[in-house]
Structure formats: structure tokens, C-alpha cells
Amino acid sequence: MKETKKESAKTSKGEQTRAVILETALELFRERGYEETTMRAIAERAGVALGNAYYYFRSKEHLIQAFYSRIHEERQAPSLELLNKEPDLMKRLLGIMYIMVETIEPYHRFAGVLFRTAADPKSPLNPFSEESEPTRRESIALFAQVLEGSDSKVHKDLKQELPYLLWLYHMGITLFWIHDSSAGRARTYKLIDRTVDILVKLIGLASNPLMRPVRKAALRLAADLRTASA
Amino acid sequence: MKETKKESAKTSKGEQTRAVILETALELFRERGYEETTMRAIAERAGVALGNAYYYFRSKEHLIQAFYSRIHEERQAPSLELLNKEPDLMKRLLGIMYIMVETIEPYHRFAGVLFRTAADPKSPLNPFSEESEPTRRESIALFAQVLEGSDSKVHKDLKQELPYLLWLYHMGITLFWIHDSSAGRARTYKLIDRTVDILVKLIGLASNPLMRPVRKAALRLAADLRTASA
DNA sequence: TCTTCGAATTGAACGAGTTCAAAAATCAAT
DNA sequence: ATTGATTTTTGAACTCGTTCAATTCGAAGA
Numbered sequence: 001m002k003e004t005k006k007e008s009a010k011t012s013k014g015e016q017t018r019a020v021i022l023e024t025a026l027e028l029f030r031e032r033g034y035e036e037t038t039m040r041a042i043a044e045r046a047g048v049a050l051g052n053a054y055y056y057f058r059s060k061e062h063l064i065q066a067f068y069s070r071i072h073e074e075r076q077a078p079s080l081e082l083l084n085k086e087p088d089l090m091k092r093l094l095g096i097m098y099i100m101v102e103t104i105e106p107y108h109r110f111a112g113v114l115f116r117t118a119a120d121p122k123s124p125l126n127p128f129s130e131e132s133e134p135t136r137r138e139s140i141a142l143f144a145q146v147l148e149g150s151d152s153k154v155h156k157d158l159k160q161e162l163p164y165l166l167w168l169y170h171m172g173i174t175l176f177w178i179h180d181s182s183a184g185r186a187r188t189y190k191l192i193d194r195t196v197d198i199l200v201k202l203i204g205l206a207s208n209p210l211m212r213p214v215r216k217a218a219l220r221l222a223a224d225l226r227t228a229s230a
Numbered sequence: 231m232k233e234t235k236k237e238s239a240k241t242s243k244g245e246q247t248r249a250v251i252l253e254t255a256l257e258l259f260r261e262r263g264y265e266e267t268t269m270r271a272i273a274e275r276a277g278v279a280l281g282n283a284y285y286y287f288r289s290k291e292h293l294i295q296a297f298y299s300r301i302h303e304e305r306q307a308p309s310l311e312l313l314n315k316e317p318d319l320m321k322r323l324l325g326i327m328y329i330m331v332e333t334i335e336p337y338h339r340f341a342g343v344l345f346r347t348a349a350d351p352k353s354p355l356n357p358f359s360e361e362s363e364p365t366r367r368e369s370i371a372l373f374a375q376v377l378e379g380s381d382s383k384v385h386k387d388l389k390q391e392l393p394y395l396l397w398l399y400h401m402g403i404t405l406f407w408i409h410d411s412s413a414g415r416a417r418t419y420k421l422i423d424r425t426v427d428i429l430v431k432l433i434g435l436a437s438n439p440l441m442r443p444v445r446k447a448a449l450r451l452a453a454d455l456r457t458a459s460a
Numbered sequence: 461t462c463t464t465c466g467a468a469t470t471g472a473a474c475g476a477g478t479t480c481a482a483a484a485a486t487c488a489a490t
Numbered sequence: 491a492t493t494g495a496t497t498t499t500t501g502a503a504c505t506c507g508t509t510c511a512a513t514t515c516g517a518a519g520a
Contacts, residue, residue: 128409187454280471285467
């Protein structure tokens, strides 16, 4: 009784304020960028006191975390739609990567900060951190689906670690995208085209006996990487 | 006449103050880490006014740049010594990577910030930026030497782009090292062992006709990457 | 020696993120 | 409806990076 009422109270009043603050923040971030957006400006436009913003978000950085999960949600629908229709591995991977870029594109303006904080081991926003585990797990699962649902043969040794490696790959692409100031983000798309091509070629070649030592070595490596960050 | 006198004046007085500030800063960074070190604290221990620190270093971040070149200098001697003695490619690459880690190890405490700022496209510390071009060029040249002086056959197609790719690789290792909190940085060394193994295997395999499409694709990719950041 | 000009130095002041004690609002229980 | 506790809200105050106008210092030229 006490519990539920408290919960609903928290939701109706608190959550509403929280939502307003977050919406306002993202709005301002898109308008002016991150550094240029003041906590005072957020509070003012949201119609709350400065301190109140800190009641809901421990720091300015913590606002970014909310942004993360939003992006993640927005990606789910188009990704699943693609994976249900397209059986060709190359097209699946290519499509997913394009979706990744398209969904995050409106925020390119403040993407620098996104990775700046993400690269800091101490930051909770760090994609390897405890705190981002849920999103990370879902994201890796998506790459597992890319492989599973395809009509290509993937060597069974790779089944285990490849999704994680693809997730790492997508982080690399994101890093490139952040630095990419070309028109229409042309360079990033080009990079995706080329790297996906290589990846699919390599995945195909992996079954070749000649590649066995490399394959084994790469798998040991992937396993290490994964446990190091876990 | 005027020139030389001015120069020497700049050196004797200004440069000395500059040096004191930098030394003090690095000292404090090692002691307490970056975030915890105040510009006021640096100025105070260095025995100068706050504003004076800003006369020599445009910002707190710019102190890191000085750190970069110091690290780079410290790496030169042991690297060249190794490359003169050791002809085996695997051992050369392994040795260089170990030197990279060993020289930067005392600063692990504030390494997070190092990459945090480095990942920001706007930051002058960004390793892809205009401002870090000289150090980057030298660093890539070192990896070229690793290849050139070895007794392994490196496919001629690779000569052009491979040094750059190895530099990128060393950036990746550094990123891992930053996040590595294992005893004696054991995980980083293990990762180096495994990745160097794979790299040397791949470099060897690259001459195989079967690998031709992958090799060609990888080279196109490397060329793109390089021009994108230049 | 005196003047002059640029380099070096100073410290007050500003802006922005963050903290915190106190006030206000909300809600459960009597 | 009143009380008491808990959540929410407030805004002043603090810290720290950064800027800048003013001052001091040092040396070259008269």
C-alpha cells in the first residue's frame, strides 16, 4: 500500500518534472551544443530552480545517459524491421550500420562530448562501465541477430565472440563519425561500405584451413577483451 | 643582434618560469591526478600568480600537450636502441609496444583525462588534429622503421599504409591500457602479446593470393582513413 | 643616467558546475 | 482536519577555469 502509493506519487509528480528537465536539456543541446548549454539555462527554460535540476540529474553529464537510452530505443524498431526482411549478411550488417548513423545524426553537434566522457574510465557513461551494462548487452544482442538470421555460413567458432567484436566495430565507426565533418557524413558512409565489405570477406574466409591459427588467436583475444571490461 | 638577445632573454627568464610551471604541474598530476589538481595549486606551488600560469599555458589542457611531447621524447632512445639490435619482426613490434606502455605507466593516474580530451574533435590535443601533426608524423615514422629494419618480408602493397595502421593499433592499445586496472597492467601486456601475434601472422599471410581481395580492400580503407584525418 | 617599450607578472572579477541547508509541498496516518 | 514524515523545490554560496586591465621589470637606445 505504502509502496505503491509512494511509487505512483514519484511517477506523477517527480517523473513529470524529471521529463520536462530532460526534454528541455536535449532541446538546448540540439540548438546550441553541449558546452554552450548552461545548467542555469536548462533550469530557467524548464521553469524550475537550478538546484532542482540537480535533484533529478546528479550532474550535467548524467543528462547524457538519458540521451543514450533514447537513441537506443529509437534504433530498435527500424533494426528489427530490417533483420526480418533481409537474409543477405552483407546487406544486414550494412543496413544496421546505416541505421546506427542515421538515428544519431541529429545530435552530431554535441557528439564530441558524448565520446569525450565515454572515453574516461571513471565516467559512468563509459560504454564499458557497470552502469551501461544493460544497454551494452542489448546492443550486442542485436549484432548476434544480424549473424543468426542471415543465410551465410558463419564458422561455429565465431558464434561466441563475433557479436561482441561487431559491437566494438560499431564503436569504432561511431568514433569516426564524431570526427567526420564531411557533407552528409559521406566519409562515414564510405568507411562503413568498405569495412563491412572487409568484415564479410573475412567472416567468409575464416572457415579456410589456412586461417585457422589467426582465427584461434583472434578468438582468444576477443575473450580476453570481453572479460577485461566486464 | 636584437633578435638573439631577445631570444636568449626569452629563454633565460621566460622559459625558466615556463619550465617551473610545467614541472610543478606534472608533479601534481602524478600526485593527485588531473581533475584534483587546481590551476591555483599549480601556481601556488610554482611560486607564481594564477594569471601567470595562463601567460605560458593557454589552458589547463594545454599542459597535457607538453606532457605528450615529453613522453614522446622519452620513448625515442629505448625504441631506437631496440630497433638497432633486433631483426625479428615479432620481437621488434612487441618490444616497441612494451616500451610504449612502460614509458607512460607513471602517469596512469591521470591518463583518463588524456584520452577524454583526445577523443574530442574540437580539442587541439586530439591526436588527429592539426596541432598534433608533428608528433603524429614522428610516431608513424617509428612504426615504419619497425617494418623496414626487420628481416621479414612485407608485401610491397603494405609498405605505404601499414605504418599508419600500426599507429592506429597503438592508439587502441593505449585506450585499453587506460581502462586497465589489473595488477602490473598484466591485461594490457597480455593483449599486446596476443594482438602482435595476430598482426604478424596477418602480415605474413597478406602475400597469399587468397588474401588479395582483403588486402586490396584494407588498403583502400587505410588510405581513406588517413586522408579523412589530414 | 634617463626614457621608453615590450615582456612578464599580478590579482581581482566573471561564468558555470555543483553543493547544501532551509523552506515548501505532498502524502499517510490518526 | 491535524500532525509528522518524506519528497520536492529553492537560491545563495562555493570552487575552479579563465580573462583582463593594470602594474612591474628589464634592457636597448638617447
